[in-house]
Amino acid sequence: MGQLLGKSAVITSAGHYMGPAIADLFEEQGAGVTRDAGELYPDTAITELFAAGVPDILVVNLAEPPRPATVNAITDADWDRLFDKLVHPLMRLVRAASGPMKARGSGKIIAITSAAPLRGIPRASAYCAARGAQNSFLRAAGLELAKANIQVNAIAQNYVRNDTYYPDSILDRDNFKLHVQQMVPTKRVTESRETAQLALYLAGPDSTHMVGQILPFAGGWTTSTG
Amino acid sequence: MGQLLGKSAVITSAGHYMGPAIADLFEEQGAGVTRDAGELYPDTAITELFAAGVPDILVVNLAEPPRPATVNAITDADWDRLFDKLVHPLMRLVRAASGPMKARGSGKIIAITSAAPLRGIPRASAYCAARGAQNSFLRAAGLELAKANIQVNAIAQNYVRNDTYYPDSILDRDNFKLHVQQMVPTKRVTESRETAQLALYLAGPDSTHMVGQILPFAGGWTTSTG
Amino acid sequence: MGQLLGKSAVITSAGHYMGPAIADLFEEQGAGVTRDAGELYPDTAITELFAAGVPDILVVNLAEPPRPATVNAITDADWDRLFDKLVHPLMRLVRAASGPMKARGSGKIIAITSAAPLRGIPRASAYCAARGAQNSFLRAAGLELAKANIQVNAIAQNYVRNDTYYPDSILDRDNFKLHVQQMVPTKRVTESRETAQLALYLAGPDSTHMVGQILPFAGGWTTSTG
């Protein structure tokens, strides 16, 4: 209890994806949490979000359904939507936060991304491209900001229950249950509380040595390298 | 000699980056090569490019200077430019080629990308994001198209002489020479002919087992895997 | 406080490497900790170690100096020593613990290994081979044991203060300080307390979704993945 006492945290799109679980746990641990309801995060919204100051901890939690299609059938609308919802807001949020964090000499940025691009998913190449852009941006930004005592990392997850990708209506399907048995070494989908615990570890005061890391978090579905 | 006899190949942006070396070698090996001078590849240009039929081998060779900046100083113009030059044309080209290749039951797609996102480069997070989007798209597309006997792979290179990133004016600088000594295990920048040889291997008839692979090709600068 | 209340933990070679920091933190968090002083862990020693029962949490903490040599000058004695100290005891410990953990339906195995094989270090190929064997064994074992609710993971660290690799006598050298400035994105060596925090996260009750993972933990020195 109280691992984040006195810390401020902003969580984006806080009503969706990993937002509720992370916000709840961070509050339990004493942080002052801003649950922001934004989605596209244009610069004007970001300026307003950070009007009272950039927080100690920024959780970039962005989600958009994968919009499955074979490569030859990707639509421009789906492609653009994935980049508009996942990639560009991430850059704008990190861009806006990193200057003040550098000036202050500390900061934590935790992005909830996806394990999909680490493994590659047929019929989801647009989604993999967008999530891969996120992961690659975060790795480079994390290496750059490390020397300013800012720790940037990504939780590259899959098979975690959430409203966007794994709502109960999918989890209850027989063919999905079979898929999990065949493809996920742990043989199950986990709860968002587990992602929140990993985010708490990354947000904690004794976590300064892991930077620019894309952490696979997927029940063993993606284990290769680290 | 003649490893590509009777094969048709299209090379994009063929006057730049790895275009000249690949086009020369593929012609030497008997391919009928179209050296296309395009850059942004809107759908109209692609339709025209493939008017006479999608080639046996498509080499997606796209380059754009990295536009270095710290994360807090990335401009929207630079960010958009990198995605417009590197990411979106790649998707449109692969989208247009994959349908006819599937119908034909064979095809080779070779993209010349970058090792930058595999390692992460400070002050180049925008470039890493765009190249990472390319690599992630190609991995997923490659896995999807593999079963149709289409082999999609990327040469993720660095430290290869070329007009966009490593022109002689950079190679001749003393501080760049020092950088190579410190950072590149082979202690040198190689010639574009070597990339062309790797592309030839991937384009050859006895290369069907490597798919969706992002091949680090960087003098040992990026080796990490499993 | 009390995150490991009621849990039993065994820490191998507990006087060295990450042993003291992990044992201290796990005790602070309520675990009953056995600090074992073994090194080579033949089967007889392991039988004795687990005589009272296999613990809830097994921390396999093994260390041996890297014994630097160019490839052509590796001695059989050094090579064998590295495998005898790092690789074979790991297998024997996990082999002995996994049966009872499977029978019980739960268990945590956390190995403190090294980031060296993820990146590759010249003049340390023997050490990289041994640490790489550890990491590869743990990945496969972790995937296998995941379905039995046993979580096996490795902390693949570097640049953490400890008696075997980074004692103060090395940290105080000017050329080592320069090396850290050039090679480690965080520009510093961290304290063993940070490794212990990561081990605590992995040992906790809300950590079931990360399995078979080799976690790079090295100040950004090794970041590469997907």
Added chain:
Amino acid sequence: MGQLLGKSAVITSAGHYMGPAIADLFEEQGAGVTRDAGELYPDTAITELFAAGVPDILVVNLAEPPRPATVNAITDADWDRLFDKLVHPLMRLVRAASGPMKARGSGKIIAITSAAPLRGIPRASAYCAARGAQNSFLRAAGLELAKANIQVNAIAQNYVRNDTYYPDSILDRDNFKLHVQQMVPTKRVTESRETAQLALYLAGPDSTHMVGQILPFAGGWTTSTG
């Protein structure tokens, strides 16, 4: 034809695994090939093998059945056998070859290893450990030897027809055919001729920029990272 004209090559355990295919192709391309029939490669055998001089190209081709077992049931005999057949001879061969190659200022070392440790295979953790030791040794040795103009790389393969792992008696089984359909993106096992082509690329005079690389070569089964 004639890409290896005037080159000498030694292929270990040349009657098994990838030996026949590589020896045949290298001879077709003009190399003088020594097909060695050794298995354990103690130093005395290696001294004899290199008595007439270390070759231009050394192909370390070692294989041993995976000896499947759950972690708790690994036998010491199986564990030791895998290291004795795969790991230690590799070190001894590279150790013996690297000195003369350094003195000469050039050399190619190509090891045929396995993709198994890149992905992790349940019930094959001993095999994964041994193959992982190989891959990690080769990465580090490759980075070290790169500056001496010696290129060391591994072909980390799976799903290639061969006498040790994929003889016809396995390929013809219905449950194996189903496994390939489910697990291998290309939906097939390839011929050893394809591995030989990749080895030829690595052995060629225009391949100096890829070093210390562990090349996944497995029909897309392992694609993650590079």
